[in-house]
Amino acid sequence: MSNAKTVIIEENGGPEVLKLVDRPVGEPGPGELRLRQHACGLNYIDVYQRTGLYKLALPHPLGMEAAGVVEAVGEGVTHVKPGDRVAYAAAPPGAYAAARVMPAAQVCPLPDGISFDEGAAMMLQGLTVEYLFHRTVPLKAGDTVLFHAAAGGVGLIACQWARALGITLIGTAGTDEKCALALEHGAAHAINYTTEDFAARVKEITNGRGVDAVMDSVGQATFDGSINSLRPVGMMISFGNASGPVPPVDLALLAGKGSLQITRPTLFTHIADHARCQEMAARLFDMVISGKVKITIGARMPLDQVAEAHRALEARATTGATVLIP
Known part of the structure; x- marks a missing residue:
């Protein structure tokens, strides 16, 4: 050839x-x-x-x-x-x-x-979900995660993977139709981030506790809300920048929010x-x-x-x- x-x-x-x-x-x-x-x-x-x-x-x-x-x-x-x-x-x-x-x-x-x-x-999308759920943070049945862009290619796989593992996945998306799609694929909850404050809604869903981990490929637009959605000692997983790169992070912020953890993994x-x-x-x-x-x-x-x-x-x-x- x-x-x-x-x-x-x-x-x-x-x-x-x-x-x-x-x-x-x-x-x-x-x-x-x-x-x-x-x-x-x-x-x-x-x-x-x-x-x-x-x-x-x-x-x-x-x-x-x-x-x-x-x-x-x-x-x-x-x-x-x-x-x-x-x-x-x-x-x-x-x-x-x-x-x-x-x-x-x-x-x-x-x-x-x-x-x-x-x-x-x-x-690429499926192997990304594999490392997020099995290699980045120890997750188990009964844990709760917040997953942004839940109706995208990675997100729809993640919704199903979470359901199979017994993990409660709270998904976000930009339209009601995409939220419905995430729910159909296994998300336990779906939040339209254009009409709701997703961090406030997460706290409501989790009775004020916050989620065990956030899986965020959106980046700049969702970072602050993602941090505010975590429980103490929760894990912030930033694995993409669809809305632009995340600005530099003051590590003292993680202490003040409850000894939070943060990682930026790649496939x-x-x-x-x-x-x-x-x-x-x-x-x-x-x-x-x-x-x-x-x-x-x-x-x-x-x-x-x-x-x-x-x-x-x-x-x-x-x-x-x-x-x-x-």
């Missing part, structure tokens, strides 16, 4: 900087594989990289997850082989493509019971280890195959409509996951 349609950016900016070009693919080297991709996932990290909030050396392809079929493997790759169905969320960016050569360690065998579209829609730290990545993926696949978690794909769009997909994502006009088809 010589070339493949690939989305790149040559400068940072709005969706208009996204370009679909032909790029050479080549052969995999040691520890790499070549993948023919059937579906690509759309995520907010792609927006951060496009705008320059997360820096890339330019020009650079975009996209962090996809699913497809292995075409060739390099020396030392033993966990997958040519012809295998696979899915991944992994660095470096470059998933918006019909085919690519990439490191093999974070590419995971995709069970036959999961479609390519589902695989591309679930890896890529957790999946950097090959064995841990495969373990996390296996747990995600089990949740999906068992029916405890269903992957909601809100839109399927051709890869050449990637700019329109970015505009919808930034406008919070998406529900569930968006899949780009090469």
